[in-house]
Amino acid sequence: MFERLGAGVYRWRLLVLISSLIGVVLCAIVGFGVIPKLDSGGFNDPGSDSAAVEKILQEDFDSPGADLIVALKGTVSADDLAFAALGKLIADEISALAGVKRVTSYWLTMSPTLKSTDGNGGVLLVTYDPASVVAGSVITDEIRGIIGTVDLGSTAVYLGGSAAVSQAITGQISSDLARSEAIAIPLTIILLLIVFGSMVAAGMPLLVGLASIFGSFF
Structure with a gap:
């Protein structure tokens, strides 16, 4: 043969x-x-208590966890008009991206839990749409691009959360x-x-x- x-x-x-x-x-x-x-993943145990709680929050309370945390740290109060306008601008730009399901920020909710202890910073919680065909790494890159094109002035921006860690x-x-x-x-x-x-x-x-x-x- x-x-x-x-x-x-x-x-x-x-x-x-x-x-x-x-x-x-x-x-x-x-x-x-x-x-x-392709995205990295597999770090969480689907049988863990935290995974069960996250599932309940998503299904019963429509409150999915944030994939990316965008922290803005300024030299003035987060309630300053210019600072608030910057936070809202970044939130609006991110919300318009394909693959982004929800953006929650201090300037949208005025929740003290989303404001820094010194009052000079606030965070945006970005949730990706798991049903989207756009990869999470692509969305994260697009968000970095948005931050890079916005006039931040003296404001510093930090990225955290599972999406940023996975990309790193x-x-x-x-x-x-x-x-x-x-x-x-x-x-x-x-x-x-x-x-x-x-x-x-x-x-x-x-x-x-x-x-x-x-x-x-x-």
Whole structure:
């Protein structure tokens, strides 16, 4: 069987090579489009008491937890007209984003729990829509973009919550993986050259490995 398979591959070697290359390219194109839509998660136990309470808040009280916390810290009171206008502007801009379900802020509710103890800061609680096709990391990036385009003056903005933490973890992992691959691939090439003695022989295992990586994305 393997003899016939080998003979067939050799006979149609050009077709096999072209088909393989097309398959790898298609897998890479489709696979790389999935990466931006992936979010980190799995940190919470669905059977825990906190998860049960969160479910009750969402289903019975329509009060889902915040995915992102935007804290504004100024040099004047949070009730200052200019500061309040800034908080409302940021809240309105975030509310208009696709994938954002709700934005609650101190300047909307005037709740003292959303105001800093010194009175010079307030927070916005942003809840993402779990049914949205927009990934949470994309929404977080868009919120960062909004904050970057607004004239903050002397106001400092801090991001927290699960969305910010997940994005930070994902970014660090991506950076570490890129650094490790930048070290591992050249070392692998050198070792393969030492073992096989020629660039062609050393390149084959490397090409197969790269093709398998692209194929795994699909």
